[in-house]
Amino acid sequence: MCESPVVLNKHEVERLLCYDDLIPRLESVMGKFSKRDSSEIIQPVRSVVPIQHHNGFLGVMPAYLAAEGILSTKMVTFYQRAEGSSLPSTQATVLLFHPEHGNVTAIMDGEAITAKRTAAVSAISAKLFSPALSEVLCILGSGQQARSHYDVFTKLFKFKEVRLWSRRKEMAQRFVNDLQGPVTVCGSVKEAVMGADVIVTATGASQPILFGEWVKAGAHIAAVGACRPDWRELDDVLMRQAVVYVDSREGATAESGDIILSGAEAFAELGEVINGSFPAQREKITVFKSLGMGIQDAVSAKLVLEKWKSEH
Ligand SMILES: NC(=O)C1=CN([C@@H]2O[C@H](COP(=O)(O)OP(=O)(O)OC[C@H]3O[C@@H](n4cnc5c(N)ncnc54)[C@H](O)[C@@H]3O)[C@@H](O)[C@H]2O)C=CC1
Numbered sequence: 001m002c003e004s005p006v007v008l009n010k011h012e013v014e015r016l017l018c019y020d021d022l023i024p025r026l027e028s029v030m031g032k033f034s035k036r037d038s039s040e041i042i043q044p045v046r047s048v049v050p051i052q053h054h055n056g057f058l059g060v061m062p063a064y065l066a067a068e069g070i071l072s073t074k075m076v077t078f079y080q081r082a083e084g085s086s087l088p089s090t091q092a093t094v095l096l097f098h099p100e101h102g103n104v105t106a107i108m109d110g111e112a113i114t115a116k117r118t119a120a121v122s123a124i125s126a127k128l129f130s131p132a133l134s135e136v137l138c139i140l141g142s143g144q145q146a147r148s149h150y151d152v153f154t155k156l157f158k159f160k161e162v163r164l165w166s167r168r169k170e171m172a173q174r175f176v177n178d179l180q181g182p183v184t185v186c187g188s189v190k191e192a193v194m195g196a197d198v199i200v201t202a203t204g205a206s207q208p209i210l211f212g213e214w215v216k217a218g219a220h221i222a223a224v225g226a227c228r229p230d231w232r233e234l235d236d237v238l239m240r241q242a243v244v245y246v247d248s249r250e251g252a253t254a255e256s257g258d259i260i261l262s263g264a265e266a267f268a269e270l271g272e273v274i275n276g277s278f279p280a281q282r283e284k285i286t287v288f289k290s291l292g293m294g295i296q297d298a299v300s301a302k303l304v305l306e307k308w309k310s311e312h
């Protein structure tokens with residue numbers, strides 16, 4: 001007889017998932033993914049259903065990790081919300097299955113998983129690609145991803161200055177009021193990014209907001225938004241001058257407007273750098289184009305379930 005699935009809400013997932021456990025698991029799974037051994041990992045490119053009447057999308061993100069015994073899928077909706085909307089723009093649920101029996105073992109909130117695993121992967125990119133002396137962090141956007149990126153970047157790195165730009169200044173101010181550390185709110189993207197060593201773009205923009213002419217030599221950009229083939233956060237100049245790393249080549253080719261529309265080549269996957277098959281060119285301007293992967297959700301959900309079981 002199969003047991004009933006464990007059901008975990010956002011609060012519990014947030015409490016159970018911590019970066020110290022998550023980061024090594026993500027490094028390991030992304031390295032394995034880049035070896036393309038289909039007896040080890042199966043992860044198709046996300047299926048995306050446009051919800052055209054409501055400016056939204058439903059993404060389905062299955063993954064099977066044979067050695068780890070993880071079978072999962074995330075279902076995620078993401079919307080371009082009107083200014084001032086109180087609804088979250090990204091919402092998700094992750095299902096874990098028993099790989100042998102096929103029953104669902106856990107149903108958990110995927111919003112916290114999406115926020116933390118995306119920020120953790122960006123932090124891995126910054127460990128590999130940011131300039132050796134990185135003093136200034138700049139975050140563009142003030143939503144869920146901006147917050148999780150702030151948390152993990154200030155936890156892992158010692159920046160002297162953190163700058164924030166958001167298209168609505170009151171949202172930037174609210175973000176800062178909720179934090180412990182000092183953050184400078186900037187009035188323009190240009191002011192925020194000039195001289196920054198590490199830049200996180202985590203906005204709902206569909207046109208470029210970050211321009212190559214403003215970016216310091218050697219800077220690292222973790223580009224998290226613009227996850228549709230016709231959306232942009234970064235301009236052509238930046239995309240063409242940077243060494244571009246991606247989470248998955250197939251995902252980037254199918255979904256990244258910044259790559260597809262600029263004609264920029266993906267130099268390597270993050271996993272290929274983790275495996276040592278491609279170099280981290282940290283002396284150059286580097287872009288890590290993140291789109292999100294089912295395997296990242298899979299290892300995160302497994303970690304949450306393990307932690308929950310250890311308490312029960
Ligand atoms: N790479 C990945 O794995 C993931 C990417 N995302 C993407 O990251 C981005 C941010 O996601 P969340 O923080 O969850 O969203 P959110 O709605 O919480 O925050 C979005 C931020 O972008 C700003 N924004 C919206 N439209 C803009 C525009 N046209 N120009 C400039 N700023 C604009 C908003 O004011 C807000 O500060 C979205 O594009 C989302 O689709 C989300 C989850 C995972």
Ligand SMILES: O=C(O)C1=NCCCC1
Nearest residue numbers: 076078114227291292293
């Ligand atoms: O990986 C994810 O989860 C998402 N990626 C891009 C759009 C929103 C969700």
